[in-house]
Amino acid sequence: xxxxxxxxxxxxxxxxxxxxxxxxxxxxxxxxxxxxxxxxxxxxxxxxxxxxxxxxxxxxxxxxxxxxxxxxxxxxxxxxxxxxxxxxxxxxxxxxxxxxxxxxxxxxxxxxxxxxxxxxxxxxxxxx
Amino acid sequence: xxxxxxxxxxxxxxxxxxxxxxxxxxxxxxxxxxxxxxxxxxxxxxxxxxxxxxxxxxxxxxxxxxxxxxxxxxxxxxxxxxxxxxxxxxxxxxxxxxxxxxxxxxxxxxxxxxxxxxxxxxxxxxxx
DNA sequence: TTAGGTGCAAACAATTTGCCGTGTT
DNA sequence: AACACGGCAAATTGTTTGCACCTAA
Numbered sequence: 471x472x473x474x475x476x477x478x479x480x481x482x483x484x485x486x487x488x489x490x491x492x493x494x495x496x497x498x499x500x501x502x503x504x505x506x507x508x509x510x511x512x513x514x515x516x517x518x519x520x521x522x523x524x525x526x527x528x529x530x531x532x533x534x535x536x537x538x539x540x541x542x543x544x545x546x547x548x549x550x551x552x553x554x555x556x557x558x559x560x561x562x563x564x565x566x567x568x569x570x571x572x573x574x575x576x577x578x579x580x581x582x583x584x585x586x587x588x589x590x591x592x593x594x595x596x597x598x
Numbered sequence: 599x600x601x602x603x604x605x606x607x608x609x610x611x612x613x614x615x616x617x618x619x620x621x622x623x624x625x626x627x628x629x630x631x632x633x634x635x636x637x638x639x640x641x642x643x644x645x646x647x648x649x650x651x652x653x654x655x656x657x658x659x660x661x662x663x664x665x666x667x668x669x670x671x672x673x674x675x676x677x678x679x680x681x682x683x684x685x686x687x688x689x690x691x692x693x694x695x696x697x698x699x700x701x702x703x704x705x706x707x708x709x710x711x712x713x714x715x716x717x718x719x720x721x722x723x724x725x726x
Numbered sequence: 727t728t729a730g731g732t733g734c735a736a737a738c739a740a741t742t743t744g745c746c747g748t749g750t751t
Numbered sequence: 752a753a754c755a756c757g758g759c760a761a762a763t764t765g766t767t768t769g770c771a772c773c774t775a776a
Contacts, residue, residue, distance in 0.1 A: 475730055475775055487668040493675070493684040495663050496766080511733045516766060518731095519666055528668050531675070531684075532712060534766095535623050535740070537659040538647055540615040547621070547659070548706055556621040556659075561703045568690075572715045575689045578676055580717040584660065587700045589708040603750055603755050624741080639758045644741060646756095662741090663765070 479510060480518045487528055532586065544582050550591035557591065607638060608646045615656055660714065672710050678719035685719065 482503055492498070500515045522528040532549070537556060546559040562585075573580040610631055620626070628643045650656040660677070665684060674687040690713075701708040 473730085473776090477731055477775085479732070484668065487666060491686055493665040493667050493686075495665055497764095499666075509733070511735095512765095513734075513767075514732055517768095520767090523666070526670060528666050529670050531665040531667060533659065534664065536662060537621040537623055538615060538627075538651070538656050539621050539659060540612065540656050542654060542657050546700070546711075548700065548704055548708070550706070551709075557704070557706070558619055558621075559700060559704055562696075562700055568713070569715065572674070572676065572687060572690060573717075576676055576685065576687055576715075576720075578678070578685070578715075578717055578719045579723055580676070580715050581679075582717075583674075583713060583715045585696070585711060585713055587697065587704075587706075587708050587711045589701075589706055589710075591706045592704075595707055601751095601755080605750085605756060607757065637758070639760095641742075641759075642757055645743095648742095 474521075477518070479507075479514050480521065482507065482510075483515060483518045484522060484527065487522075493531065544584070546585040546587065548587040548589070548591070550594055551588055552590050552594040555591060555593075559587065602649075605646070607635075607642050608649065610635065610638075611643060611646045612650060612655065615650075621659065672712070674713040674715065676715040676717070676719070678722055679716055680718050680722035683719060683721075687715065 483499055486499055486502055487494070494502070496512070496515050496519055499519075500510065500512045503510055503515075519528070519530075523530045541558065541560075544564050546562045546564070548557040548559050549555070550557075568583055569580045572578075572583070611627055614627055614630055615622070622630070624640070624643050624647055627647075628638065628640045631638050631643075647656070647658075651658045669686065669688075672692050674690045674692070676685040676687050677683070678685075696711055697708045700706075700711070
């Protein structure tokens, strides 16, 4: 009996996100939309971004909380979507060819990259 | 005339970070160290993590603030360390072979990966 | 009519900062 | 003795939530 309804605000937020390539934060979207929609509220922006992300029509970019690592040489990580743990993947080599390729096709000066895998870790998989 | 001094707390924080592979948050480090250092404060943990990260002996894992993208197919991004802008790198192909390789050598179930390049964007480079 | 959506403000969470006393040099 | 550092609590910033009203279906 539950269903999603049309909402002008959700439409607005989604459209702005489609139009732009700036990967905005919730706050940025709010500022952009506010002038033409003076009674739009920031809470609504957050709520709808969460809805849209659940629905899968937009994606959230990681991470919510800062993490730290004493291994300063760049290496890939794995993040479990079930337990949130972060694992090293040091056996997977850092491919500096990627940085060069990225520099080529973007024109930006590339220092390094981060590679983060997402999925379910073996510990969580075993727990069913 | 300014210089860095020895600090027991910084030492503690750094050592814990070296010992572990859990990529802890500031809060986790605080909880771990608190029992043996009852008057350690969370602010100190944050301050020293920032110092250590500036110094380059530890690394911070991105991002501080959530960003959103309406292009839901996985694709690489570039983040400028000067202006903070995030660019798409859609010309660089998504290498799903990486996911398989990661699954092989880790034993975890891998859904996808995120690839984020860091450096200085062409706009910022031009501004000197 | 009714479940879902909105606005607003209050709550919550993560991180930073000011003040002032302590410890390193 | 000077000045960086730590403790603590207050301030800031990012995000979520409760509640009363509104709106699509």
